[in-house]
Amino acid sequence: MSTEFTLQSGGYRAVITARAAALRVLQFQGRDLVVPFPEGGPIPDYRGIIAAPWPNRIADGAYRFDGTVHHLPVNEPDRGTSLHGLAFPLDWELKESDGGSLTLTCTVGPTPGYLFVLELSARYVVDDAGLHTRLTALNVADAPAPYGVCPHPYLVAGSSPLDQWVLDFAADSFLEVTPDRLLPVRVVGVEGHAFDFRTPRAIGTTEIDHAFTGTGFDGGLARLSLRDPAGTGVGMSWDESCPWLQIHTADKPEPLPNRLGLAVEPMTCPPDAFNSGTDLIRLEPGAEHTAAWSIYAL
Template sequence: MAHIPASGIQHTLRHGRCEAVVASVGASLRSFTHSGRNLVVPFDADEVRPAYRGTTLAPWPNRVVDGRYAFGGEERQLPLTEPDRGHALHGLAAWLDFEAVDKGSDHVTLEATIEPQTGYPWRVRVTTTFALGDEGLTQTVRAQNLSADAAPFGTGPHPYLVAGEGTVDEWTLELPASEVLSVTADRLIPTTLGPVDAAFDFRTPRQIGATEIDHAFTAFTADADGITAVRVTDAAGHGVGIAWDAACPWVQVHTADLPGGPAQPGHRGGLAVEPMTCAPDAFNAPRYDFDPGLLVIEPGAVAEAGWRIFAI
């Protein structure tokens, strides 16, 4: 029997000077290069994907606090997949093996079904397309509710962007967001939404330095076409960006601070930028005095979102 890598079937896409490799487990962006330069932190094909790197997040991005929520008048308990903090992290699709339903030299469409289970008793088919073009790598996610009842839903990607050599400390970040969601220091539980302060204000591009970020941002300044873009560049002005439209009113940014600090490989080696259709803990929307943007998909209906990663 042919060997299948730990990250699943590999799908290599090429267009011009760009190459992307998508792994079937979790519909994960395993690598993306422009003229041989990494635009995301890669991982090996025969490696168990580390830290949700590049995966497709569904049916929720980020955290459900304590894994508990109520929907449709029923209390639900999800498996706790972030044991150190006691939360349900990044959905249920991250370890599903997505099947290719369409493929070409510059695109692939992958599909998997989230089956009804304890904590999330809905059947949702997730279809995602990765396509390389002149403007970069576009990913779209389409989720259809195959159940008889309305289903709560959210989605987003999890790329760790790479501007150049070194760590995020030397890179310049442009993040056109005017509000940030505060969280508790120990468990990252959302508390209040407010204006960005001096530490988290990157509306004017500036060096990240020693700033530690693991926060959700919103209230974006979009361009004339309604597109929001985050850009990360090195000292020479080269780098990478990610752009999205109003379907994702939130973005999680994380400077990849690891418990072992500089001695741990990968510490601050990439900047996670995760456009999201909803805020962290959106499944518990009634707890908050702001709209976390939870999507509710009616039976047979579809929710869609997308984003694009591009070289600078």
């Protein structure tokens, strides 16, 4: 059985696993706010993990950084990509905890394809306003490192099917991707497109597995809301460290469970940023980077 930690406050209950520092359960007054996964087993579909030192995909597992070509293991063989970083298979270590907060740490690298060394620290806090996460990366090596991060929760608005959930987030553009490998093509405006959720509306049968950008930050935070027609809902906010947002409607072919929740992933950079360089963080020796996000009941 894997190690896990429970945080409770203000009607919220969060369960975090040492493996991947993953959010296994988040409930408000007994209602699921994320798609959970069973205790002690594998983590399906990257639910609740922290994807670092890159979010999403790197094409062919290959990239060039400071003149050197690196080759990562390909862990998404059907698309020929390296997916969701290197931190998710690791068992993170407990640094500190109390009833309402928890800090887990891990070291990423050096490893084939990523010869850099980062110390990651994930701090989780539960209070009356929800679950708050702050992820800090510190470069402890003597060379600059490429870096990006995102969380990977699947949000649950309520008991109605996902198609009926009403989605609201203010991104004005999305990243068009290739249909076979989901690799970047170009940034496209959402105006007149099925991906325009700047006015709240039901998701319907729309299938989404795309990154969005051009999100407004009000008071330093961007926000997304997801509401069930029965009256319940869930919200997520994130800070300006994450100018990109991956949305995925969790579409699965039969007989797999289909559209169980909406993956909402605030990202510091878009897919394949290790190759494009778009919003890629260059973490200098001794430097650190922090990203923060929250999930809460509506």
